[in-house]
Amino acid sequence: MPEPVLSIRDLAVHFATDDGVVKAVDGLTYDVYPGETLGIVGESGSGKSVSTMSILGLIPTPPGKIVSGEAMFQGRDLLKLSKKELRKVRGNQMAIIFQDPMTSLNPVLKIGFQLGETIKAHHPGTKDSEIKKRGIQLLSTVGIPQPERRFEQYPHEFSGGMRQRAMIAIAIANQPSLLIADEPTTALDVTIQAQILEVLKTAQDETHAATILITHDLGLIAEMADRVIVMYAGKIVELGDVRTIFAAPRHPYTIGLMESLPRLTVDEDWLRPIPGQPPSLINRPPGCPFHPRCFLSQGRVRCREEEPPLRPIATGMGPHLSACHFAEELEGATSKLAEPTVAEGVTS
Amino acid sequence: MTEVTRPPEPGTPGGPSVDLRDSLYPAGMQPRPEPGMPTDLAPELTDSALSYETGLELKARSQWAYARSRFLRHRLAMGSFFVLTAILLCAIFAGQIAHYPYDGIDLNHINAKPTTAAHHYFGTDQLGRDYFTRVLYGIRTSARVAFFVSILSTILGTLIGAFAGYFGGWLDNLLMRFTDLILTLPPLAILLVAAARLGNGNIDFGIFSLGQEYRVAFILAFLFWTGIARVVRGLFLSLREKEYVEAAKASGSGDVRIIFRHMLPNSMGPIIVNMTLITAGAILTEAALSFLGFGIKPPTPALGKLIAEGETQMQTQWWLVVFPGLTIVAIVMCINFIGDGLRDALDPTQRRIRA
Numbered sequence: 001m002p003e004p005v006l007s008i009r010d011l012a013v014h015f016a017t018d019d020g021v022v023k024a025v026d027g028l029t030y031d032v033y034p035g036e037t038l039g040i041v042g043e044s045g046s047g048k049s050v051s052t053m054s055i056l057g058l059i060p061t062p063p064g065k066i067v068s069g070e071a072m073f074q075g076r077d078l079l080k081l082s083k084k085e086l087r088k089v090r091g092n093q094m095a096i097i098f099q100d101p102m103t104s105l106n107p108v109l110k111i112g113f114q115l116g117e118t119i120k121a122h123h124p125g126t127k128d129s130e131i132k133k134r135g136i137q138l139l140s141t142v143g144i145p146q147p148e149r150r151f152e153q154y155p156h157e158f159s160g161g162m163r164q165r166a167m168i169a170i171a172i173a174n175q176p177s178l179l180i181a182d183e184p185t186t187a188l189d190v191t192i193q194a195q196i197l198e199v200l201k202t203a204q205d206e207t208h209a210a211t212i213l214i215t216h217d218l219g220l221i222a223e224m225a226d227r228v229i230v231m232y233a234g235k236i237v238e239l240g241d242v243r244t245i246f247a248a249p250r251h252p253y254t255i256g257l258m259e260s261l262p263r264l265t266v267d268e269d270w271l272r273p274i275p276g277q278p279p280s281l282i283n284r285p286p287g288c289p290f291h292p293r294c295f296l297s298q299g300r301v302r303c304r305e306e307e308p309p310l311r312p313i314a315t316g317m318g319p320h321l322s323a324c325h326f327a328e329e330l331e332g333a334t335s336k337l338a339e340p341t342v343a344e345g346v347t348s
Numbered sequence: 349m350t351e352v353t354r355p356p357e358p359g360t361p362g363g364p365s366v367d368l369r370d371s372l373y374p375a376g377m378q379p380r381p382e383p384g385m386p387t388d389l390a391p392e393l394t395d396s397a398l399s400y401e402t403g404l405e406l407k408a409r410s411q412w413a414y415a416r417s418r419f420l421r422h423r424l425a426m427g428s429f430f431v432l433t434a435i436l437l438c439a440i441f442a443g444q445i446a447h448y449p450y451d452g453i454d455l456n457h458i459n460a461k462p463t464t465a466a467h468h469y470f471g472t473d474q475l476g477r478d479y480f481t482r483v484l485y486g487i488r489t490s491a492r493v494a495f496f497v498s499i500l501s502t503i504l505g506t507l508i509g510a511f512a513g514y515f516g517g518w519l520d521n522l523l524m525r526f527t528d529l530i531l532t533l534p535p536l537a538i539l540l541v542a543a544a545r546l547g548n549g550n551i552d553f554g555i556f557s558l559g560q561e562y563r564v565a566f567i568l569a570f571l572f573w574t575g576i577a578r579v580v581r582g583l584f585l586s587l588r589e590k591e592y593v594e595a596a597k598a599s600g601s602g603d604v605r606i607i608f609r610h611m612l613p614n615s616m617g618p619i620i621v622n623m624t625l626i627t628a629g630a631i632l633t634e635a636a637l638s639f640l641g642f643g644i645k646p647p648t649p650a651l652g653k654l655i656a657e658g659e660t661q662m663q664t665q666w667w668l669v670v671f672p673g674l675t676i677v678a679i680v681m682c683i684n685f686i687g688d689g690l691r692d693a694l695d696p697t698q699r700r701i702r703a
Contacts, residue, residue: 091598109613110611117609118599
């Protein structure tokens with residue numbers, strides 16, 4: 001196994017609100033290896049974004065607070081860096097692609113200027129002519145036609161897809177070793193999504209960067225990710241190879257997520273949503289956070305009282321971790337996204 | 349609103365020649381390009397080819413270009429702009445336009461009514477000084493004070509408001525309480541005391557010295573920045589939450605860079621509008637101060653001072669009050685109308701133009 005690019009250990013991020021402490025991320029541990037794409041999937045509020053934003057110092061503090069943990073990146077703990085040192089990491093060795101390209105570009109500055117900003121921020125003293133050359137090259141890398149002309153234009157002259165391309169260009173401007181794509185296609189329509197994914201792949205090839213892909217779109221994960229983390233209520237509930245997760249999910253929440261997707265091959269009158277609501281992160285249910293909604297728990301005492309640890313599961317398909325006491329009972333379960341698509345019998 | 353020019357129709361003289369080959373092949377079935385040909389044709393497309401494709405040529409325009417075109421179509425503001433420019437040009441070239449020095453005495457015409465004879469267009473005072481000349485030089489003084497005040501207080505207010513709004517927390521509290529403190533000071537009392545205590549004459553900085561009018565200007569600037577500080581703080585509070593600010597942070601921009609490069613350009617509209625209002629306010633306040641005898645000291649003419657001097661003879665020599673008064677009104681009104689126009693022009697949500 002190569003050295004991980006980013007190694008997060010036991011990260012906990014809390015937000016102090018009027019109603020109490022929100023444990024947005026609670027004891028998160030994972031590694032990102034060079035060149036891989038790690039998908040993080042989960043419902044809204046499961047702590048997907050907070051986990052990555054917090055290590056870059058991009059959550060508002062207060063109310064946010066990193067309570068514990070470490071995030072080793074290139075031999076340094078990001079959580080112990082000063083603001084200034086952290087700034088040197090952001091946009092340089094680690095870059096973020098935001099969700100909404102419509103609002104993530106400054107409307108009064110030219111695209112070229114905003115591209116140049118990133119380069120200048122980390123390589124002060126770069127000549128303007130050089131920046132322009134590099135910027136135009138970046139724009140053509142991400143597939144923007146007429147990059148020379150586009151370089152001099154404003155965001156309002158770009159379409160949504162173009163803007164996201166420009167955002168990707170900005171993110172890879174300094175050849176980062178880790179790219180964080182926070183729901184990069186959520187704000188785009190489906191045809192553009194496919195294009196952006198291509199661009200993202202090109203960007204990865206170009207920079208050899210590891211990528212953390214945050215999304216709630218399982219299709220996107222299946223398409224892009226090498227490994228998958230499923231998060232629920234600020235914790236990892238399942239972690240494994242993308243093939244393993246889709247072919248042999250071993251956590252009831254993951255199965256629930258996949259069951260709630262429509263499928264085209266079978267005539268479905270009803271989708272099966274996960275019953276109930278995500279738990280309050282202030283007043284987390286005791287034991288397994290998922291047990292009130294779980295088809296497997298069914299009132300079992302152990303689910304209610306004992307918090308399941310993330311433990312290795314033998315699926316015979318490579319490393320696979322699940323945080324369910326009764327993961328073994330899911331033996332033989334598969335998702336309808338895996339081929340052949342039969343997942344009947346696991347849901348009750 | 350974008351300028352749209354249609355390219356000539358295909359097939360018409362001057363238009364692109366019609367090539368039906370593309371439409372004959374279904375999508376994806378076009379003849380393959382020869383080996384060695386660039387597969388990505390997009391960069392090869394010329395502007396005209398692209399515009400033919402889309403049917404429209406969109407002219408790229410910046411925020412400022414839009415604002416400029418909106419301002420140019422604002423009739424009242426443009427009219428005011430020309431009048432103000434004319435007044436200021438007269439003041440700048442007062443030495444060339446006026447037929448007398450501002451303290452020159454024409455003993456043949458004492459207390460003369462406005463007349464074209466001997467070029468006393470605005471009449472003369474009881475010493476025989478030409479009032480037209482004195483008004484021109486008065487505008488000079490007033491304009492100097494006004495511009496100095498508006499620039500200084502805008503810079504001060506913007507800085508204080510920007511830092512308070514961007515950083516928030518205790519700094520915001522400190523700066524805003526200081527702003528509140530300045531706002532609670534009774535302006536006229538402070539101005540009178542300060543003007544009286546700070547003395548007069550030129551301000552000597554060693555390397556250069558400023559005329560006596562800048563004493564008043566400093567006091568006014570010290571009192572006038574509060575409005576802008578509050579406006580800018582409010583703008584920054586909302587801009588701070590914008591995603592592009594977060595994106596700028598994520599790409600490693602520092603605080604100062606974000607404030608001046610990303611957020612300030614987004615707040616320029618309200619800042620400029622407030623600046624014009626300050627300019628008008630400064631002229632009025634300076635006139636009031638001079639009228640009360642605390643502003644500009646003679647013999648330097650100032651518009652307020654001229655009114656004060658003429659006030660005693662107003663019953664008989666009306667021109668001594670009316671002309672400097674009208675000048676003040678004209679200048680202030682022009683500035684306010686320009687401010688209105690700028691506000692409309694710089695507000696991108698305002699599509700329709702009033703006036």
